[in-house]
Amino acid sequence: MKQNAVEPKREPLIRPRTLKVLMAGFAAVLGALLLVEGWAHRHVIFPWEEWYGFYAAFGFVAYVMLVFVAQYVLRPIVMRDEGYYDR
Amino acid sequence: MIASAVPPGLILILGALPAVLLRGRLRQAWMLALPALSLLNMLALPEGNHFLVPFFRQELVLARVDRLSVVFGIIFHIIAFIANLYALKVEDRFQNAAGLVYAGAAIGAVFAGDLFTLFVFWEMMTLSATFLIMARRTEKSMAAGFRYFMVHVVSGLCLLGGILLQVKSTGTVAFGYIGLGDLSSWLIFVGFGVNSAWPLLHFWLPDAYPESTVTGAVFLSAFTTKTAVYVLARAYPGTEALIWIGAAMTVFPIFFAVIENNLRRVLSYSLINQVGFMMVGIGIGTELSLNGTVSHAFSHILYKALLFMSMGAVLHQTGKINATDVGGLYRSMPWTTAFCIVGAASISAFPLFSGFVSKSMVMEAAALGDLRLVWFLMLFASAGVLHHAGIKIPFCAFFSHDSGIRCKEAPPNMLAAMGLTAALCVGIGVYPQPLYSLLPYPTDFQPYTAGHVISQAQLLLFAALAFALMLLSGTHPPEIRAINLDVDVLTRKGGRAFYRLADRSLNALNAWADEVVSHRLTRRLALFFQRPECSLQRLAFRALAPLVGNPAWMREQLCLAEARCEHGAHPVGVGVLRAVVLLAVLTILVLFW
Numbered sequence: 001m002k003q004n005a006v007e008p009k010r011e012p013l014i015r016p017r018t019l020k021v022l023m024a025g026f027a028a029v030l031g032a033l034l035l036v037e038g039w040a041h042r043h044v045i046f047p048w049e050e051w052y053g054f055y056a057a058f059g060f061v062a063y064v065m066l067v068f069v070a071q072y073v074l075r076p077i078v079m080r081d082e083g084y085y086d087r
Numbered sequence: 088m089i090a091s092a093v094p095p096g097l098i099l100i101l102g103a104l105p106a107v108l109l110r111g112r113l114r115q116a117w118m119l120a121l122p123a124l125s126l127l128n129m130l131a132l133p134e135g136n137h138f139l140v141p142f143f144r145q146e147l148v149l150a151r152v153d154r155l156s157v158v159f160g161i162i163f164h165i166i167a168f169i170a171n172l173y174a175l176k177v178e179d180r181f182q183n184a185a186g187l188v189y190a191g192a193a194i195g196a197v198f199a200g201d202l203f204t205l206f207v208f209w210e211m212m213t214l215s216a217t218f219l220i221m222a223r224r225t226e227k228s229m230a231a232g233f234r235y236f237m238v239h240v241v242s243g244l245c246l247l248g249g250i251l252l253q254v255k256s257t258g259t260v261a262f263g264y265i266g267l268g269d270l271s272s273w274l275i276f277v278g279f280g281v282n283s284a285w286p287l288l289h290f291w292l293p294d295a296y297p298e299s300t301v302t303g304a305v306f307l308s309a310f311t312t313k314t315a316v317y318v319l320a321r322a323y324p325g326t327e328a329l330i331w332i333g334a335a336m337t338v339f340p341i342f343f344a345v346i347e348n349n350l351r352r353v354l355s356y357s358l359i360n361q362v363g364f365m366m367v368g369i370g371i372g373t374e375l376s377l378n379g380t381v382s383h384a385f386s387h388i389l390y391k392a393l394l395f396m397s398m399g400a401v402l403h404q405t406g407k408i409n410a411t412d413v414g415g416l417y418r419s420m421p422w423t424t425a426f427c428i429v430g431a432a433s434i435s436a437f438p439l440f441s442g443f444v445s446k447s448m449v450m451e452a453a454a455l456g457d458l459r460l461v462w463f464l465m466l467f468a469s470a471g472v473l474h475h476a477g478i479k480i481p482f483c484a485f486f487s488h489d490s491g492i493r494c495k496e497a498p499p500n501m502l503a504a505m506g507l508t509a510a511l512c513v514g515i516g517v518y519p520q521p522l523y524s525l526l527p528y529p530t531d532f533q534p535y536t537a538g539h540v541i542s543q544a545q546l547l548l549f550a551a552l553a554f555a556l557m558l559l560s561g562t563h564p565p566e567i568r569a570i571n572l573d574v575d576v577l578t579r580k581g582g583r584a585f586y587r588l589a590d591r592s593l594n595a596l597n598a599w600a601d602e603v604v605s606h607r608l609t610r611r612l613a614l615f616f617q618r619p620e621c622s623l624q625r626l627a628f629r630a631l632a633p634l635v636g637n638p639a640w641m642r643e644q645l646c647l648a649e650a651r652c653e654h655g656a657h658p659v660g661v662g663v664l665r666a667v668v669l670l671a672v673l674t675i676l677v678l679f680w
Contacts, residue, residue: 078573082570
């Protein structure tokens with residue numbers, strides 16, 4: 001794309017290297033969270049809370065389910081163009 | 088002996104008048120001093136009922152002070168101060184006054200000890216909130232404000248009907264525990280329910296709030312729904328229906344929030360989701376769950392206002408709020424970005440942020456009550472909150488793609504308001520004891536156990552991992568420039584259909600009546616009275632024609648009669664008869680009248 005003179009200079013929002021460092025740090029935190037679960041003494045109410053990594057798995061699956069249901073089930077039903085109510 | 092001079096709420100409501108008259112720095116100082124003054128006035132009240140006003144053999148209680156009303160009073164004052172600080176530069180008499188009256192009415196409603204006072208403040212809130220929406224003065228906001236007003240007038244009537252029936256059956260206007268029973272209790276329940284945005288009755292909220300002014304949304308996000316939470320906690324604790332209503336509220340809005348493009352509308356859906364947790368807490372009705380509801384309302388008001396302020400700042404600085412239009416603003420607005428992230432972390436209930444210390448109480452109360460399905464729904468909703476409020480809001484506005492917008496950072500007063508709120512969010516998260524000490528029931532709840540922290544961190548961070556993986560792999564749904572239908576399609580399109588039906592039926596009736604009465608009938612009458620005798624005789628001939636059976640002769644007689652009328656050449660007897668009748672009528676009139 002040809003850069004317009006008035007248009008401000010566009011840098012990438014996040015440099016690829018920074019992104020890599022961030023993702024590595026994120027992965028480290030996730031790993032640590034899974035590891036620390038084995039040591040910590042937890043007080044649980046429901047039996048499934050004791051399954052190893054229950055919350056991690058639930059969070060991941062819930063998130064994916066939410067996004068896919070919203071995108072592929074809800075969106076086709078309710079999405080309209082922006083002028084829908086003006087007609 | 089009462090130390091405070093006026094009932095809580097009235098200071099803000101009455102203070103709106105000087106706020107309208109003052110200008111410039113004087114007004115700004117007044118707007119900031121007023122909530123502080125009002126808070127001191129409120130805190131000076133000891134527990135108990137104050138400001139009792141006799142009213143039709145009943146007693147109105149303008150200030151019922153107990154632990155439940157005080158904690159709501161405190162947070163309402165805090166947020167009124169913050170919202171006024173955020174709106175400090177708004178030189179708009181409408182908004183300045185409406186904001187103060189709205190906050191004052193909400194405080195008045197919270198301290199109302201009787202149903203009548205509650206209703207008056209309740210309606211005052213409706214009216215002032217409508218002004219906060221319409222004050223944006225766009226066609227859309229006018230329409231949305233009107234729809235907001237209509238919905239709340241209907242719910243207000245429902246509430247009023249319930250109150251009247253309730254007063255009639257119980258004989259008292261006192262406002263306390265009601266519980267579901269007869270018709271009156273249901274009417275009041277539903278009246279409260281509309282304001283707490285129950286499923287299917289929620290549509291006014293995502294319709295109206297995003298159309299309000301930049302600063303109005305901050306006020307709106309705090310008062311209407313949380314006043315409803317307060318009255319439900321007061322009148323319907325332990326009502327099982329609320330558990331299921333609340334569970335539905337936590338889940339369904341998050342799907343809408345995922346696909347919504349207008350970021351302030353995303354926040355509106357997320358508001359419903361958060362109020363859902365409070366409803367569940369009220370429905371469970373244990374001390375722990377009610378404490379959870381109140382503390383969650385307290386922290387929710389702060390972080391929701393913070394998120395609305397940050398999105399308001401984006402709208403204020405760029406004029407845009409759709410996810411497809413903004414993005415990459417973190418370089419232009421670094422402070423707003425930071426404050427928004429604090430709000431996002433708080434609403435997502437990350438450990439060390441305010442949502443964590445309050446939501447875990449409701450979750451634990453549900454678990455202790457063995458409400459397995461509700462617990463799972465709320466856990467699902469907790470992961471969902473992370474998506475739309477925790478990630479989508481800051482990500483779409485400040486990161487995502489570079490929209491090319493280069494704007495200035497938000498003005499200092501907005502930053503100060505956001506900074507103060509962010510500090511409170513972190514403060515409550517790190518050191519929740521002061522908040523816990525304000526709750527209605529004494530509690531030794533420990534949010535920071537290893538179990539709580541690890542499970543919540545796992546839930547959120549692995550959900551965030553899902554986001555990161557979907558984003559990097561390109562499977563994350565894109566933001567689309569579109570709107571999404573909600574229940575209000577029924578009222579909005581239904582309203583139009585009703586309009587058309589009324590237009591076709593009533594206007595057609597009107598046109599028919601116009602044609603018949605003012606055109607045909609008048610013309611006929613005019614023609615008739617041009618020559619009344621002639622017309623009368625013609626009518627008589629027509630009526631008699633079939634009897635006589637000689638049409639030719641009849642026609643001849645008719646022509647003769649018409650000719651006589653035209654020339655006034657009647658037989659003498661007819662003229663005399665007319666004169667006699669006229670004289671007789673005159674005599675009767677003179678003699679007997």
